Amino acid sequence: MTSTLRRAGGFAAVGTLALAAPELGRAAAAPFAIVALLAAFVIDEGPAFDLFARPQDRRDGRLNGLAGFALAATGLAILSTAPRASMPTAVFVAAVFVVGYGNVGACAVERVDTDPFRVVAGFSLVAFAAAVAGQLVVGWTLGSSRPVPTVVFLAAAGALVAALLRSMLFERDDPIVMLSTGLLLWLFEGIGVGPGFEEVGVALGVTVALGYASYRTGTASVPGMVTGVLLGLLTIVFGGFGWFAVLIAFFGIGGLSAKYRYEEKRSRGVAEDNEGARGSGNVLGNAAVALIAVIGFAASAEFPVEGALFRFAFTGSLAAAMSDTLSSEIGVLFDRPRLITTLQRVDPGTDGGITWQGYLVGVVGAGVVAGVAVALFGFDRPALAAATVVCGGVAGMTVDSILGAVLEGGRVGNQTVNFLGTLAGAITSAGLAVLLL
Template sequence: MTSTLRRAGGFAAVGTLALAAPELGRAAAAPFAVVALLAAFVVDEGPVFELFARPQDRRDGRLNGLAGFALAATGLAILATAPRESMPTPVFVAAVLVVAYGNVGARAVERLWTDPGRSVAGFSLAAFLAALAGQLVVGWNLGRLPEAASVVFLAAAGALVAALLRSMLYERDDPIVMLSTGLLLWLFATIGVESGLTEVGAALLVTVALGYVSYRTGTASVPGMVTGVLLGLLTIVFGGVGWFAILIAFFGIGGLSAKYRYDEKSERGVAEDNEGARGSGNVLGNAAVALVAVIGFAASAGMGIDSALFRFAFTGSLAAAMSDTLSSEIGVLFDDPRLITTLERVDPGTDGGITWQGYVVGVVGSGLVAGVAAATFAFDAPALAALTVVCGGVAGMTVDSVLGATLEGGRVGNQTVNFFGTLAGAVVSAALAVALL
């Protein structure tokens, strides 16, 4: 066994202490707090130190990695045993085990393959199985087994969230990964899962299959693939198949547009990096607003907000993302672009530069999203509803171009501009729906 795999096994053993939470009750944080104190102030040599020490720990002469891991678990345990509004114990256990055993899966796969996609798959599978088993063990110990659909969904969502964060961060950032995963799973558990086990299982299989295809065809990087799978799963479970159809239409058409005449774009110096493969920043920049909208839809009953507004926010944001993507990917193939704020001629690929051909294609892209939305959602006035989506998409595309011309560059990156463009699309579409429908 390699040292990295042994070390991951050691962290997994510490993480397994979470399973004692039902027996320990209010003292569930104690084992992890003790481990954190020993790692930070006591153990500085010997076989235990050698097992857990990372390269930086050896230079510092202290098990900082183990201390941080145990402290993160301590924090989640405190949240799980708070007197009021406490985190569900199964969620606490799932968050700890996802990180602890996910790393074991990743290290085991890395012994055989160097492909980063397989490493992420190993992490995700081990994390999913560990979270699944942990929730069942704790539920059995507490005498109240959770719903099967909820168990599978939380295990899958936790594995994907942790895998995404791990692909973007470093091994030393595992405490951040654990805390973030725990808080998000708490949110998902609070919203609840209305779908049955069959629906959740089918959603997971479909999104994973599509994510694998996107990675193998080069339309998504590894983080982009994981982000897409997570977004797809949340969209199906919290929204439904219709929501997912709109999301997949954007990702599918948008991904293909990035590949369209890629060599020519490369020669012109306007091609996307990484051969057009979407990264996590690109995916989140375009779909973060849509994700918030679908979660808001699921939670709308408890907030007293009309759920229809979230439908329009969701479709408007993705219409804006589609419009901007198509106008950018197609528009750069034409000469003589003009800056949207001054109409002066600029070089192809200049932030905020537009062509009339690209703008027309962007309007068509917004219409495609509106058409899918009208076909999948039971709008009372489909034509008028589609019009609000198109208007939201065009407005978002325009805002994106204006921000690109005025703010993009330096501290304001393309992902930030994309986010505000999609936000504008969501707001305009929802506002028009309120005014017209």
């Protein structure tokens, strides 16, 4: 039976057909379409079948995995050649290479070590290198060099996006990973990369180092670490280091609060799962609104919206996340909580249950975010700006508790409630900024 590394190498070889796109022009999708047809309807035995067949393919007698991979590449190729789509050819090639060659890196590591961190690192490093090489080759073929910061940023972002999705999905979902990566890279390309090579390099180095530290200290799982690194990279590139400092203040303090007196929380039955390490869902639930805000800020020149409002939305959402995290992690250590909607006494850890101590700590957490934001963003009226951020944090924390009491459980999970709470914080801060500043 073919080893997973050889099979991954076969998929990568198919992905290399993307390099023919500059020469093929509007026919760039043809090689992948042909591969998809052969995989789905022609090849059902022989060396090619043995090379590409996954266990499920052998049971079905059809190379569904290869067909899906080739069809996803076909779709991206069409987007890169359609007159009204205009996905850059380099983005198409980067997305295909990230998945195809990233899997080679992951499989190579898995042959000697199955540690999840090392497997993800192997995927990301090889995917990054392949995406850089693919973009440079396309630029050379087309006779137009792409800016180095753009090449490095798109390769890093693509590797991280694919690594994150791959950690959450199955091997058979590679087509989804490829399409999602391609579409996101297209969005990032459209926004543009402002910083130079040094800034992008520093951003990548800082976020990777902090992500590794969060994993080693147990404050983040492997998917949570990858998500945090991706968020950090996007925040620095599209916002700046000041935005990143606000983000890292939340992740740092919030992560440590989950570890604070963890054994006592465990004994009380209110500790977070996975030893308090943040997963990707937790990270995205708390920071998705902030990411939308920083991307909106980067794209604000194209819309009739003040860029400063996105700063308040960003800081307000993170103030809400900080408030909710601290109030929850500290509040559960105190007895006699009350349900926020009825003020009836409930057991510690009950969704929507609050203590005055936890609520007070939540207000302090919002103040910390406000202080960092005012110090780094240089608002014209710092005291009033800080007050709007604190109000956003408290409003988001309150909304989160109310939604937890009313909705959480069943189909509405904690991540959804966190997202809505941070959204409330962003809207409150931005709205107050419009009215008062």
